[in-house]
Amino acid sequence: MTKPLRIALAGLGNVGAGVVKLLDTNAALIERRAGRAIEIVAVSARDRSRDRGVDIARFAWADDAADLATRDDVDVVVELVGGSDGPALTLARATLAGGKSFVTANKAMLAHHGLELADAAEAKGVALKYEAAVAGGIPVIKGLREGAAANEIQHVFGILNGTCNYILSTMESAGRDFGDVLAEAQALGYAEADPSFDIDGVDAAHKLSILASLAFGAKVDFGSVAITGIRDVKAADIAEAAALGFKIRLVGLGEATAKGLVQRVHPCLVPVDHPLAHVTGSLNAVVAEGNYVGRLLFQGRGAGEGPTASAVVADLIDIARGEYGPAFGMPVASLAAMPAAPAGERLGRAYLRFTVVDKPGVLAELTAAMRDAGVSIESLIQRGPAADGGVLIVLVTHEGPERSVAHALEKLEGSPSLTAAPMWMHILEA
Amino acid sequence: MTKPLRIALAGLGNVGAGVVKLLDTNAALIERRAGRAIEIVAVSARDRSRDRGVDIARFAWADDAADLATRDDVDVVVELVGGSDGPALTLARATLAGGKSFVTANKAMLAHHGLELADAAEAKGVALKYEAAVAGGIPVIKGLREGAAANEIQHVFGILNGTCNYILSTMESAGRDFGDVLAEAQALGYAEADPSFDIDGVDAAHKLSILASLAFGAKVDFGSVAITGIRDVKAADIAEAAALGFKIRLVGLGEATAKGLVQRVHPCLVPVDHPLAHVTGSLNAVVAEGNYVGRLLFQGRGAGEGPTASAVVADLIDIARGEYGPAFGMPVASLAAMPAAPAGERLGRAYLRFTVVDKPGVLAELTAAMRDAGVSIESLIQRGPAADGGVLIVLVTHEGPERSVAHALEKLEGSPSLTAAPMWMHILEA
Numbered sequence: 001m002t003k004p005l006r007i008a009l010a011g012l013g014n015v016g017a018g019v020v021k022l023l024d025t026n027a028a029l030i031e032r033r034a035g036r037a038i039e040i041v042a043v044s045a046r047d048r049s050r051d052r053g054v055d056i057a058r059f060a061w062a063d064d065a066a067d068l069a070t071r072d073d074v075d076v077v078v079e080l081v082g083g084s085d086g087p088a089l090t091l092a093r094a095t096l097a098g099g100k101s102f103v104t105a106n107k108a109m110l111a112h113h114g115l116e117l118a119d120a121a122e123a124k125g126v127a128l129k130y131e132a133a134v135a136g137g138i139p140v141i142k143g144l145r146e147g148a149a150a151n152e153i154q155h156v157f158g159i160l161n162g163t164c165n166y167i168l169s170t171m172e173s174a175g176r177d178f179g180d181v182l183a184e185a186q187a188l189g190y191a192e193a194d195p196s197f198d199i200d201g202v203d204a205a206h207k208l209s210i211l212a213s214l215a216f217g218a219k220v221d222f223g224s225v226a227i228t229g230i231r232d233v234k235a236a237d238i239a240e241a242a243a244l245g246f247k248i249r250l251v252g253l254g255e256a257t258a259k260g261l262v263q264r265v266h267p268c269l270v271p272v273d274h275p276l277a278h279v280t281g282s283l284n285a286v287v288a289e290g291n292y293v294g295r296l297l298f299q300g301r302g303a304g305e306g307p308t309a310s311a312v313v314a315d316l317i318d319i320a321r322g323e324y325g326p327a328f329g330m331p332v333a334s335l336a337a338m339p340a341a342p343a344g345e346r347l348g349r350a351y352l353r354f355t356v357v358d359k360p361g362v363l364a365e366l367t368a369a370m371r372d373a374g375v376s377i378e379s380l381i382q383r384g385p386a387a388d389g390g391v392l393i394v395l396v397t398h399e400g401p402e403r404s405v406a407h408a409l410e411k412l413e414g415s416p417s418l419t420a421a422p423m424w425m426h427i428l429e430a
Numbered sequence: 431m432t433k434p435l436r437i438a439l440a441g442l443g444n445v446g447a448g449v450v451k452l453l454d455t456n457a458a459l460i461e462r463r464a465g466r467a468i469e470i471v472a473v474s475a476r477d478r479s480r481d482r483g484v485d486i487a488r489f490a491w492a493d494d495a496a497d498l499a500t501r502d503d504v505d506v507v508v509e510l511v512g513g514s515d516g517p518a519l520t521l522a523r524a525t526l527a528g529g530k531s532f533v534t535a536n537k538a539m540l541a542h543h544g545l546e547l548a549d550a551a552e553a554k555g556v557a558l559k560y561e562a563a564v565a566g567g568i569p570v571i572k573g574l575r576e577g578a579a580a581n582e583i584q585h586v587f588g589i590l591n592g593t594c595n596y597i598l599s600t601m602e603s604a605g606r607d608f609g610d611v612l613a614e615a616q617a618l619g620y621a622e623a624d625p626s627f628d629i630d631g632v633d634a635a636h637k638l639s640i641l642a643s644l645a646f647g648a649k650v651d652f653g654s655v656a657i658t659g660i661r662d663v664k665a666a667d668i669a670e671a672a673a674l675g676f677k678i679r680l681v682g683l684g685e686a687t688a689k690g691l692v693q694r695v696h697p698c699l700v701p702v703d704h705p706l707a708h709v710t711g712s713l714n715a716v717v718a719e720g721n722y723v724g725r726l727l728f729q730g731r732g733a734g735e736g737p738t739a740s741a742v743v744a745d746l747i748d749i750a751r752g753e754y755g756p757a758f759g760m761p762v763a764s765l766a767a768m769p770a771a772p773a774g775e776r777l778g779r780a781y782l783r784f785t786v787v788d789k790p791g792v793l794a795e796l797t798a799a800m801r802d803a804g805v806s807i808e809s810l811i812q813r814g815p816a817a818d819g820g821v822l823i824v825l826v827t828h829e830g831p832e833r834s835v836a837h838a839l840e841k842l843e844g845s846p847s848l849t850a851a852p853m854w855m856h857i858l859e860a
């Protein structure tokens with residue numbers, strides 16, 4: 001009988017407790033699949049006594065997670081503490097430096113320190129694995145790192161944040177406004193008390209930077225992701241988009257172009273027959289398009305105790321089987337330093353929403369600004385004044401350089417005709 | 431520099447030529463990802479001189495594919511010859527016995543001889559890999575073997591045959607009949623001259639038996655797959671199903687139940703909002719549901735030169751990286767011999783279509799047969815007589831044991847009221 005794979009687990013929140021439950025419940029099956037038992041031997045968390053619905057008294061306890069890294073009876077440390085720096089990073093560095101494998105669900109840490117950690121893992125020939133960091137239970141890290149590995153990937157994009165997708169699809173189905181749905185989501189526990197990492201797109205951007213590295217063989221470059229969240233999406237945008245044949249989704253998009261790497265997270269108009277339009281509630285989905293495989297779609301539950309634990313344990317099984325290699329699919333030295341593509345050169349169609357005063361000449365002012373910037377209008381809707389006297393004008397442009405749209409909006413900046421900042425969303429063509 | 435991984439390629443049809451093209455086009459990227467070059471050194475095919483759009487003069491040539499297995503300058507043999515037995519099997523046995531790794535797209539051979547070959551690979555510590563055998567470019571073998579490995583899988587099902595899905599979705603969009611669309615598909619090269627393996631469900635059944643083995647940790651058991659093809663699906667079925675809120679898809683379904691393993695391939699009614707309902711044309715999709723991860727969906731191109739070559743080369747990259755293990759996710763000795771679940775005990779709803787004579791009492795006869803067998807009717811549609819005088823009666827049952835439906839149909843067998851055999855399709859509830 002092969003020796004068990006011995007695990008230390010740092011962090012016993014929902015996901016940590018889920019990992020303990022999963023390893024208990026599916027133990028026999030996992031031993032068959034992994035070729036050996038996978039056993040937790042030590043744990044660490046903030047509070048030893050909290051009831052988590054799992055028995056942790058059988059495990060050794062460490063007050064300081066960093067102590068897990070140096071235990072002789074541990075092969076792999078699993079980090080479910082979170083945070084890009086601080087204790088999580090200290091633990092990661094100590095674990096890898098000590099020649100143990102490291103499994104994490106921490107996208108923030110990987111987005112900021114992934115290359116350093118991958119380098120450290122390579123130096124010791126141990127695993128750095130992080131399937132749970134992106135899209136929860138969906139094996140999309142594996143899908144890109146291995147499944148699509150034969151392909152030059154043109155673009156990778158997806159719905160990477162379940163909280164945002166829940167809010168947008170509830171706004172869509174219930175016709176309600178953002179603040180209202182967010183408050184409800186917080187009450188239900190679907191959104192954090194401080195929801196900014198989710199709704200401002202930062203969490204999705206962390207994940208996108210990891211996917212882009214895997215897809216394009218590029219160094220993780222979180223700093224160059226352009227990020228727009230969903231705070232400014234109104235119920236009216238969703239209704240007008242629907243009238244035009246689109247749904248609104250927060251999309252993370254990475255694209256390899258001749259001029260460099262495009263990385264952006266932004267609310268997008270998605271055609272109603274696009275696979276991402278069918279992704280509702282807290283589901284996640286990722287699309288990757290390769291030069292041989294064509295379009296691949298991965299969909300499933302992107303968060304939560306069960307799916308995240310499933311991904312963590314899949315990583316442990318890979319390690320138990322000895323089936324692992326460089327964290328980002330190639331040695332760090334082979335990853336390209338791809339420049340960020342210059343903003344504005346990308347071609348696309350845009351959705352623009354203006355909130356204007358109800359007086360003569362406003363439409364002429366808007367359309368003149370578009371014309372002067374070289375933006376061609378494909379469709380335009382103006383509705384009669386709402387109860388508050390405000391008038392919405394919504395338009396979709398023909399394909400053109402994004403820079404032109406930016407110019408048109410600059411021209412309109414400060415115009416007394418506008419009662420609020422315009423809303424600009426891209427239309428997902430891929 | 432690590433030594434290249436040296437490949438021998440048997441079979442130079444579309445997919446074989448695609449593998450050559452892919453390894454040429456993406457050579458630099460593959461070398462970065464695999465950590466070493468992947469180089470074809472020898473090939474074999476029926477006709478050496480045929481123009482395949484790729485230069486094969488640079489490779490050593492074998493008239494007999496079996497000779498590839500014994501070359502000293504080869505690490506991996508790729509088999510793209512096809513056929514469950516014959517030259518493909520001879521080559522597989524010789525390759526593995528000689529201690530070389532083996533990559534194949536041959537679902538028929540794996541369905542019939544997968545366990546023997548996995549055993550042979552294990553004995554020599556080499557790889558047996560077959561991502562291309564199921565769902566073309568979609569990494570669903572990897573998704574089940576590794577991505578979902580932490581889970582007890584409840585069921586796995588999907589659209590596994592692009593030809594059938596193309597025919598059914600064209601019948602649906604064009605309102606045309608089966609024979610008509612099949613003939614066109616043959617003319618366009620989407621269906622084989624002898625289409626029976628596809629349209630009778632055998633190809634999907636081969637694939638299903640492989641998926642079921644991976645999902646349930648069970649020995650491949652092709653012999654117990656219940657198979658119904660799509661020959662008897664009429665345009666009228668598609669129209670009536672649409673009226674009831676369903677689409678018709680050929681679904682391969684595997685389910686682990688307390689009474690044993692359910693494996694079946696059959697045309698199914700799929701609710702219009704089900705992910706499989708969105709899968710049109712020649713796409714493939716696979717859904718797996720696990721006790722922690724929940725529902726995973728994988729979708730993409732299930733056949734064709736590019737996607738299939740992508741899957742073959744993904745396997746080669748895994749081998750080059752040394753990231754591989756037992757073919758069915760655990761040693762053959764650990765795979766369970768699961769009994770087939772007794773037919774008829776499964777609960778479900780059924781769609782039944784009767785073609786009847788237009789005379790009094792027919793409906794009473796049908797409904798009495800249902801009642802006597804304990805089948806409860808949820809909805810029923812009878813249309814006025816068609817031009818040929820035939821009358822269609824379509825009904826959907828409430829959930830109940832499938833055996834009861836079978837009894838009702840037995841009672842009606844030979845009834846002069848029926849002018850054709852009834853059509854029975856399951857309703858996909860999962």
